[in-house]
Amino acid sequence: MEIQDKVIKIVSEATKVDASNIKSETNFIDDLNLDSLDMVEMMMKMEEEFGVEIPEDKTEDLKTINDVANFLKTAQ
Amino acid sequence: MKLNRVAVTGLGAMCGLGNNLDDVWNNAVAGKSGVSKIPNIEDTKMWPVQIAGLVKDFEISEDLLPAKEKARFDIFIHYALHCADEALKQSKLLDAGYDPYMIGSIIGTGLGGFPEIEKANETYNEKGPRRVSPFFVPSFIPNMAPGKISMRWNFRGINHAVSSACASAAHAIGSAASEIMLGRQDAVVTGGSEAVISGLTFAGFNAMKALSKTRNDEPELASRPFDKDRNGFVMGEGCGILVLENLDKAKARGAKILAEIVGFGATADAYHITSPHPDGEGTIPCMKHALTQAGIEPKDIDYINAHGTSTPTGDIAETNAIKAVFGEHAYKLNVSSTKSMTGHLLGAAGGIESVFCIKAITEGTIPPTINLNEPSEGCDLNYTPNNSIKKDIKYVLNNSFGFGGTNATTIFKKYEGN
Numbered sequence: 468m469e470i471q472d473k474v475i476k477i478v479s480e481a482t483k484v485d486a487s488n489i490k491s492e493t494n495f496i497d498d499l500n501l502d503s504l505d506m507v508e509m510m511m512k513m514e515e516e517f518g519v520e521i522p523e524d525k526t527e528d529l530k531t532i533n534d535v536a537n538f539l540k541t542a543q
Numbered sequence: 544m545k546l547n548r549v550a551v552t553g554l555g556a557m558c559g560l561g562n563n564l565d566d567v568w569n570n571a572v573a574g575k576s577g578v579s580k581i582p583n584i585e586d587t588k589m590w591p592v593q594i595a596g597l598v599k600d601f602e603i604s605e606d607l608l609p610a611k612e613k614a615r616f617d618i619f620i621h622y623a624l625h626c627a628d629e630a631l632k633q634s635k636l637l638d639a640g641y642d643p644y645m646i647g648s649i650i651g652t653g654l655g656g657f658p659e660i661e662k663a664n665e666t667y668n669e670k671g672p673r674r675v676s677p678f679f680v681p682s683f684i685p686n687m688a689p690g691k692i693s694m695r696w697n698f699r700g701i702n703h704a705v706s707s708a709c710a711s712a713a714h715a716i717g718s719a720a721s722e723i724m725l726g727r728q729d730a731v732v733t734g735g736s737e738a739v740i741s742g743l744t745f746a747g748f749n750a751m752k753a754l755s756k757t758r759n760d761e762p763e764l765a766s767r768p769f770d771k772d773r774n775g776f777v778m779g780e781g782c783g784i785l786v787l788e789n790l791d792k793a794k795a796r797g798a799k800i801l802a803e804i805v806g807f808g809a810t811a812d813a814y815h816i817t818s819p820h821p822d823g824e825g826t827i828p829c830m831k832h833a834l835t836q837a838g839i840e841p842k843d844i845d846y847i848n849a850h851g852t853s854t855p856t857g858d859i860a861e862t863n864a865i866k867a868v869f870g871e872h873a874y875k876l877n878v879s880s881t882k883s884m885t886g887h888l889l890g891a892a893g894g895i896e897s898v899f900c901i902k903a904i905t906e907g908t909i910p911p912t913i914n915l916n917e918p919s920e921g922c923d924l925n926y927t928p929n930n931s932i933k934k935d936i937k938y939v940l941n942n943s944f945g946f947g948g949t950n951a952t953t954i955f956k957k958y959e960g961n
Binding site for chain 2: 481482483504507508511514515520
C-alpha cells in the first residue's frame with residue numbers, strides 16, 4: 468500500500484470519516500476538525516504504525532495528509 | 544434567610560438489575576438479584592472474587608457519545624451520560640427555559656476512572672511515556688462525568704465531582720440540594736456513577752476482608768445484608784441520577800414533581816480509616832441532623848434505605864445507630880438494603896438508592912432486602928425481608944457511609960401538591 472493510502476486509512480479509522488472523503492490536501496484541523504489533543508493522538512498512531520519517531524517540534528508542520536505522507540517517506 | 548424548597552423532577556438509573564429506570568425498579572420490586580458471575584476472566588488466580596452486580600449489554604448511544612469518543616472516556620462517564628439523559632427526558636428540564644448558568648451538575652464517584660489508569664499504566668510500563676495517550680488524563684478524572692454532562696446539554700452552572708468513597712453520591716446530592724436551597728442554581732443534575740470491575744480493585748477490597756468471597760458459584764446469594772450468613776459486600780457498578788429543581792420554579796413550569804429533598808446530614812466518625820465507630824458516634828448525629836433540617840420527628844420516617852452493605856460489623860453498627868435515633872419507632876418503620884440486589888455501587892450507591900427512595904414514595908412500594916433468611920443476632924428490625932411491600936410513604940431516609948469515616952443522610956418527602 469502506498470504510504471499516503473495507509474495514512475488515509477489510519478486517519479479514517481481514528482476520525483470515523485469515510486476514507487473517500489480524505490484527500491492528499493485534507494487539513495487535519497480545518498477539514499477534519501481535530502483539536503490539539505486529537506493531533507497528538509494522530510501523530511502517536513503514525514509513529515506506532517510506521518515505526519518512526521516524529522519529533523515534537525516537527526508535528527506543527529504536519530498540517531495535511533500530504534505533509535504526513537512526505538515526512539514518513541523521508542523518515543523511513 | 545428563607546431557603547428554597549428542592550424538588551426532584553427526573554430520575555435515571557442503571558445497575559445489575561437493568562439499564563433503565565423501569566427495569567431497575569421492576570426487578571427490585573420483584574426481589575431479583577442483579578449479581579452474577581463475571582464472564583471471560585482469563586486468569587482466575589488474578590481474581591480473588593469473581594462475582595459482581597454487573598451492568599450487562601450496555602452500549603452508549605451515538606447521540607450521547609460519538610463513536611470516535613467512546614474509547615476516550617472511562618465507562619463510569621458513559622454511565623453518567625446515559626442516566627443523565629434518562630433523568631433529563633423525564634424531567635423535561637431542557638424545555639424549562641432556565642438560564643444555562645443556573646443549571647449545574649454535581650456527580651459523585653468513589654474511584655473515578657480507575658480502570659483507565661490501570662490500562663495506561665500497562666502502556667507506560669510496556670511501551671514507555673511517549674505512548675501514553677493525550678486523552679488519558681481526561682479519560683479518568685472524576686469531574687469529567689459532570690464535565691461531559693455540561694458539554695452535552697450546555698449546563699453552565701456549578702460543575703464538580705464529589706469523592707467520599709461510598710458516600711460520594713449522597714454528598715453530591717446534598718451539595719446539589721444546598722445550591723438550590725440557597726438560590727445559587729435553579730436546577731442541578733446530580734447523583735453518582737461507578738464502574739471499577741477490575742482484578743486490581745477486587746484484590747484491594749479483598750485484602751481488607753471487605754468482600755464476600757465464598758459464593759463464586761452462587762452469586763445471587765452472596766449479598767445478604769443483616770442475614771446471619773453474610774460475610775462481606777458484593778461489588779456492584781452502575782449509576783443513579785436525579786434532576787433537582789427549585790420547587791417553586793418547577794411548579795411554575797408545570798413539571799411533574801416526584802418528591803422533595805427536605806433534609807441532609809453529614810458527619811465524620813473521626814475514628815478509623817475503614818471501621819465504623821462501634822457506638823455510632825458519627826452515624827447517629829448524621830441521621831439526627833437530617834431530621835432536624837427536615838423539621839420532623841423520628842416517628843415521621845416510614846422507610847429507611849439502609850447503607851447495609853452485608854459486612855458483619857457494618858450492618859450491626861447501622862442497626863444499633865437506627866435504634867439509637869428512632870427508639871421504639873425503629874421497630875415500626877421499614878428498613879431495607881437494596882444492596883442485597885444491586886451489590887454495592889460504592890460512590891454511586893447513594894445515587895441509585897436515592898432513586899429507590901423516590902420510587903418507593905411515588906409507587907407506595909418498599910423494595911426488599913433479599914437473601915434475608917435468618918437475621919443475625921442483634922439485627923432485629925423489620926428489614927422488609929425477601930418480598931417488597933405496599934405502604935403509603937411520606938418520609939424516607941437514606942444512609943450512605945464511606946471509608947474515611949464519612950457519613951451522609953438524606954431525607955426525601957412525598958410531594959403533596961402544595
